[in-house]
Amino acid sequence: xxxxxxxxxxxxxxxxGISIINCAYENTAFDYFPWYQQFPGKGPxxxxxxxxxxxxxxxxxxxxxxxxxxxQFSLHIMDSQPGDSATYFCAASMWSSxxxxxxxxxxxxxxVKP
Amino acid sequence: xxxxxQTPKFQVLKTGQSMTLQCAQDMNHNxxxxxxxxxxxxxxxxxxxxxxxxxxxxxxxxxxxxxRLNKREFSLRLESAAPSQTSVYFCASSGQGHRGYTFGxxxxxxxx
Numbered sequence: 001x002x003x004x005x006x007x008x009x010x011x012x013x014x015x016x017g018i019s020i021i022n023c024a025y026e027n028t029a030f031d032y033f034p035w036y037q038q039f040p041g042k043g044p045x046x047x048x049x050x051x052x053x054x055x056x057x058x059x060x061x062x063x064x065x066x067x068x069x070x071x072q073f074s075l076h077i078m079d080s081q082p083g084d085s086a087t088y089f090c091a092a093s094m095w096s097s098x099x100x101x102x103x104x105x106x107x108x109x110x111x112v113k114p
Numbered sequence: 115x116x117x118x119x120q121t122p123k124f125q126v127l128k129t130g131q132s133m134t135l136q137c138a139q140d141m142n143h144n145x146x147x148x149x150x151x152x153x154x155x156x157x158x159x160x161x162x163x164x165x166x167x168x169x170x171x172x173x174x175x176x177x178x179x180x181x182r183l184n185k186r187e188f189s190l191r192l193e194s195a196a197p198s199q200t201s202v203y204f205c206a207s208s209g210q211g212h213r214g215y216t217f218g219x220x221x222x223x224x225x226x
Contacts, residue, residue: 009154032212043118043204043217044157089156093212099164100145100208100215101172104156 003027004092006105013112019077021108023090026071030092034102035064035075038087047088048075051095080112116140118218120205126224127195135190135221137205143216145208146188147172148180150201151220157204163188195225 006023013019023033034049050057050064050073057064063076077084087109091102121136139146144165149157149172159172163182177199179191188207192199202222208215 004156006156034212034215041219043206043219045217046215049212095212099162099170100212101147101159101162102157102212102215103173104149104158106154106156 003103004090004105006090006108008108009106010109011111013080013110015080015082015112015114017080017112019075019080019084019110019112021075021088021090021110022072023074023092023105024070024072025092025103027092027103028071029094030103032093032095033064033066033073034091034093035062036089036091036104038089038107044089077110080110082112082114085110085112117216118205118207120203120218120221122221123219124222126226127192128226129196131195132191132193133195133223134192135203135205135223136187137189137218138187139205139207139216140186141207141209141214141216142185143207143209143214144185146182147206147208148178148188148190149204149206150174151204152201160190160203192223195223197225199223200225 035047036044037047038044061078066073090105147162148160161180205218
């Protein structure tokens, strides 16, 4: 049972374009939604995260949009750059949990063409 | 500032062999985790340890065992490796809840 579904599996964007990756979750108890960025041969690294008390969070060129009623959240990368080429994972968890277990989506491989 | 250190980085095993993947963190984190990453499957939690002395199963624990040796170290053992365990394994650690969630650089394991 996949609790967090991510799409698309792969994405090709031209430099300067907008990259959009979508995720949907099932468990309404989830209240912490991070995005991770992974470069080849490296471990995932936290990019940006949101909690459901806000509908949007922006950090530089990266924005999370959150829709609680639809149980969906998305990552927008504005002015995409070749250096953004990486695999992106959404995840979900319960903030109040003392274990920090994360449930990950399937991942999206982003290629930004110069 | 090493963060989370995993050894080895690469390993090839024959079916039925055993091995232990090592993980150590130097951030004084309470919680540690083992994930496996497979194409199209994302990262799936194998086992986790919320604190020293405790371990619990994650989504895909079958075929694995873990040991939380002390606060710093959390090892993953494959008793009898199978080709289905070919994967990239990541160790991670975090402070209380999700604070400072940090991944290691991974171990690429091939079982032939």
